[in-house]
Amino acid sequence: MGGISRINTLLEINSLSKSYSKNLALDCVNFELNPGEIVSILGDNGAGKTTLLKLLAGVIKKDSGDVKYNGIQFEKLGQSVRGKIGFLMHDSMMYNGMTAFENLQFYARIYNISPFKDRINEVVDMMGVEAIKNIQISKMSHGQKKRFSIARSILHNPEILLMDEPETGLDSEGLIRLKKIIYGIRDEEFGTSLIATHNLDFAYTISDKIMFLSKGRLIRINSTDSMSLDRFKEIYSDFLNQVVE
Numbered sequence: 001m002g003g004i005s006r007i008n009t010l011l012e013i014n015s016l017s018k019s020y021s022k023n024l025a026l027d028c029v030n031f032e033l034n035p036g037e038i039v040s041i042l043g044d045n046g047a048g049k050t051t052l053l054k055l056l057a058g059v060i061k062k063d064s065g066d067v068k069y070n071g072i073q074f075e076k077l078g079q080s081v082r083g084k085i086g087f088l089m090h091d092s093m094m095y096n097g098m099t100a101f102e103n104l105q106f107y108a109r110i111y112n113i114s115p116f117k118d119r120i121n122e123v124v125d126m127m128g129v130e131a132i133k134n135i136q137i138s139k140m141s142h143g144q145k146k147r148f149s150i151a152r153s154i155l156h157n158p159e160i161l162l163m164d165e166p167e168t169g170l171d172s173e174g175l176i177r178l179k180k181i182i183y184g185i186r187d188e189e190f191g192t193s194l195i196a197t198h199n200l201d202f203a204y205t206i207s208d209k210i211m212f213l214s215k216g217r218l219i220r221i222n223s224t225d226s227m228s229l230d231r232f233k234e235i236y237s238d239f240l241n242q243v244v245e
Contacts, residue, residue: 008070010035010192011056011160016065018051018216025051027216028065033160033192038182040203041196042236043213049196050089052213053162056194057087083111086158088166092149096138100129100148103137104155111156123151127177142169147177154181161185161193167202179206204232212239 011033018026026048033039041049054060056067058074067074069081094103101120108116124133127147137145146169153161166178185191197203203210204224210232212219219242222235 012068014066017063019063024216029218035190035192036186038186038193038207039209040207041211041213047213048216049213050164053164053196057085057162058082084159086153087162088149088153089164092145094137099134099136101133104152107152107155123155126181127151146170147174159191163195165197167199182206200233204229
C-alpha cells in the first residue's frame, strides 16, 4: 500500500464494453490508471476481470468505448503501445516442448531485446528459478511454470503490468518475489500494475486502490490508504451482499 506521488494519467478507460454472443462481459466501464499506481480488481467468477485485462492487453477487441495511453487512443499508437504492456494470463503462454530459457529467448526476440541473455538471466534470478531454466516446461510443476510466466511478463521492462491471479500456484517465497517485482515496477520505473485476484489479503497488501467488478460493471473504487484490513474485508462483504441483492 501507499504508492509514491502521482503525475498525469497513464491509462484512461472510457465506456469500455464487450459482449460474447448475447452475454455482456463488460458494461460501459470507466476508470483511470496513474503512473506508479498498483490497482487490484475484485469480483466473482464471470464479473469481467479477465475480459478487462485481455482488452487492455490487446488479446481481444472491444465492442465499444475508448482506451487512451498518455492521452492518445490505443488505435492510433498501433503496436508501439503493446511493447509497453506486460501481461500474465491464466494461460502461461509458454511452449511445453521448449525449455524455460528457450521460451524466454523466443519472447526476447519478439521484443527486440539485445543482449537478451543478460536480461533473461536477470528476470530468472528475480523469480529464483535459475537452477531449472534449462528444464522443459512440460516437466515443471504449476508453481514453477507460474514463476517463469511472471518472468516472461516483465522481460521487456513494461510500463504497464496486467496480471490475472498472479499469486495462484506460488509458495510463500514465490509470493514475496512477486510482490518485490510489482513494487519494483512502481518504484524504479514509475510503472503501473492492474491485478485481478480473489485473494483479499494479497489485494490489500499490494494495492493502492481496489476496483470492484460485478456482471461486467464497475461498482466502486476504494483507496486502501489509512484503511485497516478488517475495514477492507467489511467493504468487500458489503459489495458481495449488494451483488446478491
